[in-house]
Amino acid sequence: xxxxxxxxxxxxxxxxxxxxxxxxxxxxxxxxxxxxxxxxxxxxxxxxxxxxxxxxxxxxxxxxxxxxxxxxxxxxxxxxxxxxxxxxxxxxxxxxxxxxxxxxxxxxxxxxxxxxxxxxxxxxxxxxxxxxxxxxxxxxxxxxxxxxxxxxxxxxxxxxxxxxxxxxxxxxxxxxxxxxxxxxxxxxxxxxxxxxxxxxxxxxxxxxxxxxxxxxxxxxxxxxxxxxxxxxxxxxxxxxxxxxxxxxxxxxxxxxxxxxxxxxx
Amino acid sequence: xxxxxxxxxxxxxxxxxxxxxxxxxxxxxxxxxxxxxxxxxxxxxxxxxxxxxxxxxxxxxxxxxxxxxxxxxxxxxxxxxxxxxxxxxxxxxxxxxxxxxxxxxxxxxxxxxxxxxxxxxxxxxxxxxxxxxxxxxxxxxxxxxxxxxxxxxxxxxxxxxxxxxxxxxxxxxxxxxxxxxxxxxxxxxxxxxxxxxxxxxxxxxxxxxxxxxxxx
Numbered sequence: 001x002x003x004x005x006x007x008x009x010x011x012x013x014x015x016x017x018x019x020x021x022x023x024x025x026x027x028x029x030x031x032x033x034x035x036x037x038x039x040x041x042x043x044x045x046x047x048x049x050x051x052x053x054x055x056x057x058x059x060x061x062x063x064x065x066x067x068x069x070x071x072x073x074x075x076x077x078x079x080x081x082x083x084x085x086x087x088x089x090x091x092x093x094x095x096x097x098x099x100x101x102x103x104x105x106x107x108x109x110x111x112x113x114x115x116x117x118x119x120x121x122x123x124x125x126x127x128x129x130x131x132x133x134x135x136x137x138x139x140x141x142x143x144x145x146x147x148x149x150x151x152x153x154x155x156x157x158x159x160x161x162x163x164x165x166x167x168x169x170x171x172x173x174x175x176x177x178x179x180x181x182x183x184x185x186x187x188x189x190x191x192x193x194x195x196x197x198x199x200x201x202x203x204x205x206x207x208x209x210x211x212x213x214x215x216x217x218x219x220x221x222x223x224x225x226x227x228x229x230x231x232x233x234x235x236x237x238x239x240x241x242x243x244x245x246x247x248x249x250x251x252x253x254x255x256x257x258x259x260x261x262x263x264x265x
Numbered sequence: 266x267x268x269x270x271x272x273x274x275x276x277x278x279x280x281x282x283x284x285x286x287x288x289x290x291x292x293x294x295x296x297x298x299x300x301x302x303x304x305x306x307x308x309x310x311x312x313x314x315x316x317x318x319x320x321x322x323x324x325x326x327x328x329x330x331x332x333x334x335x336x337x338x339x340x341x342x343x344x345x346x347x348x349x350x351x352x353x354x355x356x357x358x359x360x361x362x363x364x365x366x367x368x369x370x371x372x373x374x375x376x377x378x379x380x381x382x383x384x385x386x387x388x389x390x391x392x393x394x395x396x397x398x399x400x401x402x403x404x405x406x407x408x409x410x411x412x413x414x415x416x417x418x419x420x421x422x423x424x425x426x427x428x429x430x431x432x433x434x435x436x437x438x439x440x441x442x443x444x445x446x447x448x449x450x451x452x453x454x455x456x457x458x459x460x461x462x463x464x465x466x467x468x469x470x471x472x473x474x475x476x477x478x479x480x481x
Contacts, residue, residue, distance in 0.1 A: 111386035125390035
């Protein structure tokens, strides 16, 4: 994916012509242990390009760990992870850096750089990693801030923004790298209730208007139902059920899924 | 005992010379300790223990031996090995090295206080390791440690009179010289005492201004 890739879908190309359809992410036999605790247990799953997949399940079931593995924030103990046909694990650091360019992540705690202006938060990596000129990066940053409704906050420091605004900046920062995959790790869990809707609306908008493949860990079941093509139900490090949101939310097959949903809905 | 104002005015020209030397030792010593301390901290985070281990031993040794002994050693032993520096340069190096073993601990604490999420965000954006350090981690870490570094500047100021033993004529050296020439001790020693307080106070004002600029 080149630095010049536009963010939104090109209306002239047939939908799904190239980006959607093919397999983009594959986890094969992935096991992750923390001490004696097995968080992921020989997990296999694939995600097709352009799909929006939501991971649900009780806390400690390994959902967030999957996102962290894909972002290379932690390494599996066993197994193989590939993205777009390239190996992310096991792979040497140089290759990891290449593959990682395709992946972006939004965190529960935003993790904006507090020592930089909002604009610099968005331009730093495009300039340093993608090799954009400062002008190109700033133009891209301003377009994205416009998209997330914060065009007037360019020069603000993150600490001056509300949680919801910070999270929208964090989403813009991830999009500035033009990732093919966007990992969303409980992105509204740290927000005050009245700020949640704004962030979710923005993500719905991005899901609708771009080809970006999304992997989403969330407790917002309404949101999951809206944007997902597929929902994976996790329990004890395994996928115990998967299917369309209609199927999972209305007519789950497994008793465990039913219990979980009745507890959170 | 009588206070003699003429001794005060007679001492002032020498005080001025001594003051300049004290300030030189303080500023250069501080800059050296800030720089070397950061180098030690980063080396202590090296992946190889063949780097960490020697750095740990040397800095531990320097921190736990007296600065006075280090001054004598550097001043009298290094020339035997063919390394000769001016007395002031030797003094600056000794103070800077000694205090770098303290500032390294300050930096370490500052770096560890940067939330792990900052590292993770840098990884998620694929920032190179070096850029993560210079643009993300160190600016946040150093901002946090300015007050602690400031305390060591004051401590260094109070250690500059030790340089007298290696013939550096800083303020105490000048006062002693004057006293021996004129047999008047009260006035020059009192004057340099006041001078030390004034420098400490000005330094703390400067540091507070710096802090305010950084901690926004």
